[in-house]
Amino acid sequence: MVAQTPARKWPTHLDLPDTDGLPVENDYQPAQERLLTSAILPIMEQMHPTGDYFVGQDVGIYWKTTVQPLEGCKVPDWCYVAGCRPTPPGEYRGSYVLWDEGVPPLIVIEFVSGDGSEEHDDTPGRGKFWVYRRGINSAYYAIYEPLQATLELYRLDGVDYRRMSPNSIGLYEIPEMRVALGHWQGRYGVHHLTWLRFFSPDGTMLPTEQERADKAAAELADLNARLRAKGIDPATL
Secondary structure, eight states, rough: OOOOOOOOOOTTTTTTTSOOSSOSSSSSHHHHHHHHHHHHHHHHHOOTTTEEEEEESOEEESOOOOGGGGGGGEOSEEEESOOOOOOOOOOSSSSSEHHEEEOOOOOEEEEOOSTTTTOOOOOTTHHHHHHIIIIISSHHHHHHHETTEEEEEEEEEEEEEEEHHHTTTTTTEEETTEEEEEEEEETTTEEEEEEEEEEEEEOOOOOHHHHHHHHHHHHHHHHHHHHHHTTTTTGOO
16 A cells, blocks of 8 residues: 655644845825725725625735745735735734635735835745736736826736836726725825825715715714704704
8 A cells, every 4th residue: 555645734824934034114105095995995895795805905825835935925005906815703814815715906005115116026936026027916016106196007918017107087997896996186185195096987086084984974974964954953854
């Protein structure tokens, strides 16, 4: 009888590091990540009623096994995966492991904090630009420079990224997400900057959770004022 070699056990997100131990570079990036997530979640809930999606903020994507695990990992500032398995109740992903999940991200987004060379690095096996297109195979790759308010959006065409052009109203459409990417200048959190925002295809900016709450409160206050003008106490309704 020939002894069978045990099947190799591939590591999962429970086995791999979920941090590189480095501090956050600035206070802008976490705010920008929260802004994108807060605005897109209602769209995600409509598109994925069973929860088969993943939105990551500074979550590592493991794309190959290496002796030093973090050498096979890239950490985009923001990413979205469609069609992955839902996270069971009471659990969360420590990282996104491609060989375990089986579904690549639809989009990864990087916010430039230096001169942009790291985000455009096409060095085989190492550079972000190369890994996102050849290793991780993300369908879209966005590079946003906040101080200059410049956005580059690339779409995967075979094994190459093709830079996309904005539509007639200056937005970059992502049909698979039913949204477009564009700029908005205003105050979010403690910063007044030009932010990267999600828009509907017709150019309507998708509101954050706070913006939705503020709009609902303003509409309620307006309704109550009109009722009082008619001599009706809203508390009696």
